[in-house]
Amino acid sequence: MRQTLIAGNWKMYKTPSEARRWFHDLIAAKPEGQAEAALMVAYPLLPGAREVLEGHGVSWGAQDVSAHLEGAYTGEVSVKMLADLACRYTVVGHSERRSYHGESDALVAEKIRRLLEYDITPILCVGEPLEVREAGNHVSYTLKQLEGSLAGIAPQSADRLVVAYEPVWAIGTGKTATPADAQAMHKEIRTWLAGRFDLGFANQVRILYGGSVKPENAAALFGQPDIDGGLVGGASLKLDDYVALLNTVG
Numbered sequence: 001m002r003q004t005l006i007a008g009n010w011k012m013y014k015t016p017s018e019a020r021r022w023f024h025d026l027i028a029a030k031p032e033g034q035a036e037a038a039l040m041v042a043y044p045l046l047p048g049a050r051e052v053l054e055g056h057g058v059s060w061g062a063q064d065v066s067a068h069l070e071g072a073y074t075g076e077v078s079v080k081m082l083a084d085l086a087c088r089y090t091v092v093g094h095s096e097r098r099s100y101h102g103e104s105d106a107l108v109a110e111k112i113r114r115l116l117e118y119d120i121t122p123i124l125c126v127g128e129p130l131e132v133r134e135a136g137n138h139v140s141y142t143l144k145q146l147e148g149s150l151a152g153i154a155p156q157s158a159d160r161l162v163v164a165y166e167p168v169w170a171i172g173t174g175k176t177a178t179p180a181d182a183q184a185m186h187k188e189i190r191t192w193l194a195g196r197f198d199l200g201f202a203n204q205v206r207i208l209y210g211g212s213v214k215p216e217n218a219a220a221l222f223g224q225p226d227i228d229g230g231l232v233g234g235a236s237l238k239l240d241d242y243v244a245l246l247n248t249v250g
């Protein structure tokens with residue numbers, strides 16, 4: 001049984017003090033539902049996340065990590081630092097990192113390797129841009145990204161990996177993939193995982209959908225057999241919407 005995960009990706013929003021207040025409000029409003037709650041926040045927000053959220057059934061993590069363990073890498077943040085802040089998850093290979101910072105599949109694989117060494121579960125993002133979808137090549141494009149980003153990677157168990165399918169054309173645009181389109185891709189991803197690892201592993205890995213998820217479309221998306229929750233940008237910044245998403249499940 002795969003527990004639904006509602007992972008917020010706050011991107012570069014909220015200051016540490018705004019976040020701290022929000023975390024307190026979340027604890028007060030959080031339902032006792034069946035969904036797992038996690039928030040992926042900017043690095044300076046992580047100490048506050050730990051302080052406020054620890055012991056309240058909400059986990060936290062970063063949106064990226066350095067491929068280097070330590071050293072003279074100005075501006076980078078290491079996996080050791082994230083582990084010291086008790087991050088449970090960390091996003092890697094988000095399309096905004098891939099396109100604005102030129103991250104390759106090989107670099108993403110290095111980052112995943114680092115996270116697994118420190119028992120932090122990577123949330124690996126894959127997904128095609130609009131022109132690829134329009135040309136009908138979205139499945140092969142996405143599976144190739146998956147293959148490259150997981151090259152040489154062997155997670156100890158299925159709970160050490162989360163995959164997020166985020167079609168680039170649906171991110172922040174208000175355009176959501178239809179539940180049927182998203183389900184079709186999630187099934188392809190799960191089938192690929194079964195071939196790359198094994199069936200038991202593939203059946204346990206959570207595959208999240210991301211791209212304009214909001215309370216109005218969440219039930220239809222999360223109701224699909226291979227959609228195990230969401231990686232949510234805009235709607236995860238609003239307390240009412242995030243709580244509504246948690247409430248959608250169960």
Ligand SMILES: O=C(CO)COP(=O)(O)O
Nearest residue numbers: 009171172211212233234
């Ligand atoms: O990029 C996303 C999550 O990682 C999706 O963002 P939106 O939910 O704002 O479309």
